Amino acid sequence: MITFEQAGFAYGRTAILNGITQELATGSFHFLTGPSGAGKTTFLKLCYLALRPTSGTVKLFGHDVSKLSRDRVAEMRRRIGVVHQDCQFLDHQTVRANIELPMKVGGRNIGKNRANVDDLLSWVGLTKRADALPLELSGGERQRLAVARAVIMAPEVIIADEPTGNVDWEMGHRLLTLLVELNKMGKTIIIASHDLNLIRAAKPMTTTRVLRLVKGQLVAAGADL
């Protein structure tokens, strides 16, 4: 699904990631952990093509991302759902319109998929907030909206960067449950988080693998995980 072969990334002369070799298989559930500044977000950006490696190779769905045109990158992104800690939405559009945005971008008929959007709103518990604006939502509601938007196009991979960073434990657990449900549907899940309690909570729910980034390199996770 996603393969790193001696991949690295640097901003100018500052190396963020070095010589990473890792395969993230289809249907797997990965946690990415590590201290702040270790390169977790950069690793994820390489996964969802917001960045391209400055050394080595990253392959996504079998394609070397360095050789993809801008249009192909956009097409690839539609196969990946992304949930950010600081969720980005169109703040002037309603919750429903934000969920529908990937369909509009992908040229899907919104009218015919209205039932899917309703189901998704119900699944993430935002049915009553469908006509609200994102800025009117609480932190947890925004995270659930981000999850709903990330999965509306039935992506093969879901990438979440600190998805529980702005919510309390109960809401974090609820979001984790949503992501585990998606994993059980066959989606590949990659979550960057420094919340060890969240990682421990996921272990009994599904088969997880923990990757630890230290100073730009992947190392084995500690025994406590």
Next chain:
Amino acid sequence: MKRAFMMRVFGAYSVEQIVPPRGNAAWATIFATATMTFLAVAALAAALGVSRLADAWSLDLAQSATVRISAPEENRDLQIAAVLEILSTTPGIANAELQSADEQARLLSPWLGEDLPLDALPLPVTIAVTLDGAGPNVDALALRLAADAPDAAWDDHNRWRQPLQKTTNRLRMLAIAALVIIAAALAVVISLAARAALAQNANVIETLRLVGARDRFIIWTFVRRFTMRALIGASIGAILAVVAVQALADATEDDTFLSVIGFGGLDWALLLAVPLIAAFVAFNATRLAAMRHLSQQA
């Protein structure tokens, strides 16, 4: 409740509003386009007025000619009779009329004044000729006049028409140059407004890219917004300009240039084209600005 109602009424419209309808760029675009279109329509009105006036003068001159007889007094009447006889039998001439002394005085009064003793001046006799269709064969007519009235000279007004046509053509070129400069200025203003809007909406662009939007989708969302704004601004500017031009023409009663500016017939088609051209300029300026902006990103 209120929002739900608004969504039902305007839902289809708001769904299209990916770029938020806010920011100074919106007003700048509408105002700049309205101003530029106002100037463009005013320049067009002036150019059309000049053309119309010049065409009318040129047509008057083209359909008339003058025979001037500077003969000595003893055989003047003989030559006048000969010329009138020749003209009456020449194809291409509708009418020939000897101009009276009063008529000559009326024509010369703007230059020489009302009270000059024209009888004392050695003025030539003039015959006003009205042409029919393409006019006579001038070479053949000149030969006949030279044979029967050697002091008569044919003047087809070419000397006056050519500078008039040249002036008209130059004014037309000036109007076209003004329109091109206005269009270029509009392109620059729209381009700057589009760049400001792109920078202001960096979050929107990032969100669109995150959900897999191709560059052309992002470009189109901005292009559509700016083209519509330009069309609205251009329509306002054009309407205001038409009202101003017509008011200026209506308020001018004498037979001067200002009284003939305005629009009529096919002019309206040209006028309709101005807002469309402004929208086309905005479309391309925004498209190029957006393409450049996106190409600078990863």
